[in-house]
Amino acid sequence: MKTILNLLLILSLFSSIELLNAEDWLQFRGTDHRGVAESSNLPTSISSEKNITWKKSLPGRGLSSPIIIGDRIFLTAASTTDQSRLHIMCFDSNDGTTQWSREFWATGRTICHEKTCVAAPTPASDGKHIYALYSSNDLICLDLNGNLKWMRALMQDYPNASNSLGLASSPIIVSDTLIVQVENDSESFAAGIDLNKGTNIWKFPRTKKANWTSPIKVGKNVVAIQGSEGVTAIEASSGKILWSYGEGASTIPSSVASKDGSTLFIPSNGMTALKPRNDNNTPEILWQEPQLRPGTASPIIVDDKIFIINRAGVLNAAKKETGERLWRLRLEGPFSGSPVASKGHIYIASERKGLLQSVDLSGKEGKITGTIELGETILGTPAIANDSLYVRSDHHLWKISNPN
Amino acid sequence: MKRTLALILLFTSSTFLRASTDSIETILAVGSEGKGNSEAAQAWSKITASADIASLMMVFDAMDQASPIASNWLRSAAEVIAKNLEKSGQTAIDPLGEYFMDESHPPKARRFAFELIKKNEPMTAKALIPGLLNDPSPELRRDAVSLLINQASSLKKEGNKSAAILIYRQALNAAVEENQVKPISKALKELGVEVDLPKHFGFLMRWNVIGPFDNTDRKGFETIFPPEEEIDFSAKYKGKEKEAAWTPLSSSDSLGKIDLNKPFGMLKETTAYAYTEFESKSSRTAELRLGCKNAWKIWVNGKFIFGRDEYHRGQRIDQYKLNIQLKEGKNTILVKACQNEQTEEWTVQWEFQLRICNESGVAILASNRKPTPQSEKQTRRPRRSKS
Numbered sequence: 001m002k003t004i005l006n007l008l009l010i011l012s013l014f015s016s017i018e019l020l021n022a023e024d025w026l027q028f029r030g031t032d033h034r035g036v037a038e039s040s041n042l043p044t045s046i047s048s049e050k051n052i053t054w055k056k057s058l059p060g061r062g063l064s065s066p067i068i069i070g071d072r073i074f075l076t077a078a079s080t081t082d083q084s085r086l087h088i089m090c091f092d093s094n095d096g097t098t099q100w101s102r103e104f105w106a107t108g109r110t111i112c113h114e115k116t117c118v119a120a121p122t123p124a125s126d127g128k129h130i131y132a133l134y135s136s137n138d139l140i141c142l143d144l145n146g147n148l149k150w151m152r153a154l155m156q157d158y159p160n161a162s163n164s165l166g167l168a169s170s171p172i173i174v175s176d177t178l179i180v181q182v183e184n185d186s187e188s189f190a191a192g193i194d195l196n197k198g199t200n201i202w203k204f205p206r207t208k209k210a211n212w213t214s215p216i217k218v219g220k221n222v223v224a225i226q227g228s229e230g231v232t233a234i235e236a237s238s239g240k241i242l243w244s245y246g247e248g249a250s251t252i253p254s255s256v257a258s259k260d261g262s263t264l265f266i267p268s269n270g271m272t273a274l275k276p277r278n279d280n281n282t283p284e285i286l287w288q289e290p291q292l293r294p295g296t297a298s299p300i301i302v303d304d305k306i307f308i309i310n311r312a313g314v315l316n317a318a319k320k321e322t323g324e325r326l327w328r329l330r331l332e333g334p335f336s337g338s339p340v341a342s343k344g345h346i347y348i349a350s351e352r353k354g355l356l357q358s359v360d361l362s363g364k365e366g367k368i369t370g371t372i373e374l375g376e377t378i379l380g381t382p383a384i385a386n387d388s389l390y391v392r393s394d395h396h397l398w399k400i401s402n403p404n
Numbered sequence: 405m406k407r408t409l410a411l412i413l414l415f416t417s418s419t420f421l422r423a424s425t426d427s428i429e430t431i432l433a434v435g436s437e438g439k440g441n442s443e444a445a446q447a448w449s450k451i452t453a454s455a456d457i458a459s460l461m462m463v464f465d466a467m468d469q470a471s472p473i474a475s476n477w478l479r480s481a482a483e484v485i486a487k488n489l490e491k492s493g494q495t496a497i498d499p500l501g502e503y504f505m506d507e508s509h510p511p512k513a514r515r516f517a518f519e520l521i522k523k524n525e526p527m528t529a530k531a532l533i534p535g536l537l538n539d540p541s542p543e544l545r546r547d548a549v550s551l552l553i554n555q556a557s558s559l560k561k562e563g564n565k566s567a568a569i570l571i572y573r574q575a576l577n578a579a580v581e582e583n584q585v586k587p588i589s590k591a592l593k594e595l596g597v598e599v600d601l602p603k604h605f606g607f608l609m610r611w612n613v614i615g616p617f618d619n620t621d622r623k624g625f626e627t628i629f630p631p632e633e634e635i636d637f638s639a640k641y642k643g644k645e646k647e648a649a650w651t652p653l654s655s656s657d658s659l660g661k662i663d664l665n666k667p668f669g670m671l672k673e674t675t676a677y678a679y680t681e682f683e684s685k686s687s688r689t690a691e692l693r694l695g696c697k698n699a700w701k702i703w704v705n706g707k708f709i710f711g712r713d714e715y716h717r718g719q720r721i722d723q724y725k726l727n728i729q730l731k732e733g734k735n736t737i738l739v740k741a742c743q744n745e746q747t748e749e750w751t752v753q754w755e756f757q758l759r760i761c762n763e764s765g766v767a768i769l770a771s772n773r774k775p776t777p778q779s780e781k782q783t784r785r786p787r788r789s790k791s
Contacts, residue, residue: 080543081546081581081583102480102483103479103480103483104476104479104480105472105475105476105479105512107472107473107476109723109724111718111720111723112718113718138476146484147448147449147452148445148448148477148480148481149441149445150438150441150442150444150445151434151441151473151476151477152437152438152441152473153472153473153476156436156471156472156473157436157437159710160712160713160714163714163717164697164714164717164718164719164723165717165718184714184717185713185714185715185717186712186713186714193438194438196442197438197441197442198438198441199437199438199439199441200437200438208713210717
């Protein structure tokens, strides 16, 4: 009898918990924030004729990336003239049909620069829940079926935690803690939020300076938080500061870590490669390359190279180990979103015209292998899952994949 | 048998309603920093399990007393219950209509009720829109104003100037949002009708200002300078590099901008204060709405309302909405505005725009409001010294 009960318990657990799939795309720039999908079979030479699988209308604007769990896509948006209506939507990745949608009222200020909008941060997921943050500092947790689990009105809690140009930092989940970075000129903080209750586990003040970068995971329980002063590594579960790099860093493009987390590549003094030490003393600077200066797009690492897109829309390739520059390739920019990669190809959409470009990185020099003009302004970063690329504009979500 | 069934139904119904009431109470109790979230989630789950019109309306009614975050919980519950009703083929048009028609309910909630009606009865909703011209909900009002703008635009194109002017003016009387007021005003100007925009919005155009005080290293924001302790127009104080004395400053800017560069010059790392008085016809609640891209603090009747030390990140009308209490007669308003050290061209502005209105954004005008100052001859702003 006891065995049967145990079996039932296990079965019920399996039925209620969504198992994480290696190819799910759970937060900004993917589950490990590197923007790379190792095993997706994306089209390597994209074209409008062959690769637009479907296109779905959206109820509002957004810069946030879609996140994907199994065959479900989750996306945020903001609508109405003052962007005070917040949306969270769930689509079927197979055909783009809406599975459910939820709306909320913004409780914080919604003023933004026209280049960004209230639905700028990408939501995060642990595979069981969606954690959606907006520039209005509303933080909402839903389960995968759209049931509300908790809500925070961070601007009600911390009334000056806003940026009149808009906030954009995407929350991430590390060690069962939701890391939220809210930085502006007036009331900045970083906080670790309890995934189940939405309460603060820890919170500490940050430099009072506008900052749009997102935290990234650099270890099992370690998060790197980037800001104008540099980078601070903290223990995700406690908020304890582990080490700091104080040579300043960009406040727009975010850092990226190597796959094993042993090296951190920071938009600082051009680009800086940093090796954290086991004893948490000041990390070792492996190299600095002032010529590798990212514009808005965050850097990406593919195999043994690091790729940076500068303000002029030029893709720069350099050796990951030394920073030595290898080749340059002019793309059609400008770019506000960041590149993603799969199997030796980079994909990025330009801001104007929404020109999605695929670049082959396997040769001695980079080569544009295909383009799709989506015809709308695209300010966000694509997502990869299910052998498909998902791109959003202010008005549509596209699925780009190989024809069946 | 029938009596037994009725009793069971009555018992079930009353038990259910009690459970719903308890759940709503739990949601209303959510507090700051996530307090009550777990309990609210359980309550939300219970309420949304129903496909029941009574539950839907209980949730709507609860929004009357809800905090912003509790309202959001309730809104979400109402959204799900409404979808449940739709799935079960039920419609709540009648009670939602009753709710929508009662202007004592929160504007946002009434707008939501209207959207649910519109989803099921689009033609009814369309027919309701013209009657929303003076609705307390800015969103409902916007729809009605849009209709009039479209009508007036058509009349203008047809060359029916008099009719176009009348319709535009009716639209203007109701419009509260900049993105509607400005195009209406522009169209009227093209038709030969000038609009007093500062009066329409309720901008305060006449001030007394004093400065410059120091704001080196942005420390002036927290420094208490004499105007925070006394308002004495005859007093003179030690300012930054010069004596600070009160001087009148009025504005003719169409969007009510009070430019502090005009009396003080293109200074950096400085602080100034602006003071005005507002005669209110009655004791009432109001909203003080501010646009400012400098650091600022505001006091009403000597009471500190709010402050923010952000510089040059953007400015727009109604950027900040602050709840205030006006008393009958004279009310004092003191604004502190700090300029920082940045020297880029886009950091020149040292200004604010402030208006008083009701929750809907309709201007509340002072009982002794003077005519809007007329624009002076365009004078070039002095160039900042390069030294």
